[in-house]
Amino acid sequence: MVNIAEKSRAEYMKLRRISKKTFSVVVEREKMERFEQKLRAEGKTKAEWLNAKIDEELSK
Numbered sequence: 001m002v003n004i005a006e007k008s009r010a011e012y013m014k015l016r017r018i019s020k021k022t023f024s025v026v027v028e029r030e031k032m033e034r035f036e037q038k039l040r041a042e043g044k045t046k047a048e049w050l051n052a053k054i055d056e057e058l059s060k
Helices: 004-019 029-042 046-058
Strands: none
Touching: 029 046
């Protein structure tokens, strides 16, 4: 028997995988820590920053 919550979660994750795509790179630790510190100071998340940069590149 499948728990309703688990079924809903599974469906959510399935739809998320269809509509989202991950982006992952390896960066020097010190450089990334400085970048994360800068983003915290600006009140931005890495996702927000990356989405803005992608939009900027696509609008060129």
